[in-house]
Amino acid sequence: MENEVIKGDCVEIMSALPRQIADCIFADPPYNLQLEGELWRPNMTKVDAVDDKWDQFGGTEEGSEFKSFEAYDDFTEAWLKAARHVLSDTGTIWVIGTYHNIYRVGKVMMDLGYWTLNDIVWVKTNPMPNFRGVRLTNAHETLLWAKRSKEQKKYTFNHHAMKLYNDGKQMRSDWELPLCTGAERIRINGEKAHTTQKPEALLERVIVASTRVGDVVLDPFFGTGTTGAVAKRLGRRWIGIEQEERYVELARRRIEAVEPMSQEWLKQYTQDPSPPKRIPLKHLIQQGLLRPGDRLKHTRLDVEAVINPDGTISANGYQGSIHQVGALVAGSPACNGWTHWTYMCPQTGRQTLLDELRRVIRGQ
Ligand SMILES: C[S@@+](CC[C@H](N)C(=O)[O-])C[C@H]1O[C@@H](n2cnc3c(N)ncnc32)[C@H](O)[C@@H]1O
Secondary structure, three states: OOOEEEEOOHHHHHHHOOOOOEEEEEEOOOOOOOOOOOOEOOOOOEOOOOOOHHHOOOOOOOOHHHHHHHHHHHHHHHHHHHHHHHEEEEEEEEEEEOOOOHHHHHHHHHHOOOEEEEEEEEEEOOOOOOOOOOOOOOOEEEEEEEEOOOOOOOOOOOHHHHHHHHOOOOOOOEEEEOOOOHHHOOEEOOEEOOOOOOOHHHHHHHHHHHOOOOOEEEEOOOOOOHHHHHHHHOOOEEEEEEOOHHHHHHHHHHHHOOOOOOHHHHHHHOOOOOOOOOOOHHHHHHOOOOOOOOEEEEOOOOOEEEEOOOOOEEEOOEEEOHHHHHHHHHOOOOOOHHHOEEEEOOOOOOEEEHHHHHHHHHHO
């Protein structure tokens, strides 16, 4: 099912997919806009508002907005539960919305145990004005970025790659981007093919921020397939779910025409380097670079430690890892033992940082 658009209801489909198949989910669910009547510009041209059937929850009689809130919340809970089933335990989820729905979605996410990492404001540089002039121009959408739970330790964040979007400085949570217009906007006989096609530049940031080359990105509300198009270009795998046949076909054709970028370029610019492999002190003993009973000296304090056969060290009555004992003897909350303990190097006859030995091992 990878690199495919699956037609159908996303709740049913996600529930039937294998567990934890997705490294990242991007969801652009219905907004529940509940527009009343048509919208016209002052020059009497009609606004392409979102009045699609897929955006409607509940009826039109008086008081129906409350019924529709309830129906919308039930739907939100159902798809977010199904999303949890497919999201890997190192994965993250993005949900985009407007004031019409994002607060309701956010509450349901929190209630289900998702843990928010950031909320990002997509500031639209060319928003549609409020034609009636009765309130502010609505110039942004909000993205919620969350992990599966508070306890989840690992997830991908390409901190360095994201600096590309902010002149080399740490990326911020306000993203200024134009709406999807011009050649990128898919049209059929001059009419927009979909009312809410998202800009590729927005998906590029989402995917670069939170995935690595080869990861699987799943979009349960695929529409025109913007997520799939950008994922393919960025060398990621993708799964799209969309209930309407006309959009399914459109997305398939769109993605087929996309050329992926070269792997070499992608690895260099769209993901951070892998963190160096962790090396336990025990490994240095196994390699014969250190022996149980060898003595280590602290770089700042007049403290000596002895290496134990299990890879722990002992000093001043404490026993533990080089980091734990380093912190305890210094009375500090944390310590990088590799850069705080030295050993006697037999080749040079000099006290040398343990980190030098680690470098030797990493080099191998
Ligand atoms: C806001 S649009 C997504 C637009 C998309 N991000 C794009 O760039 O084209 C929501 C889409 O979800 C689809 N949809 C709504 N409810 C669905 C459901 N239960 N299962 C699958 N697709 C659904 C709609 O048909 C619509 O195309």
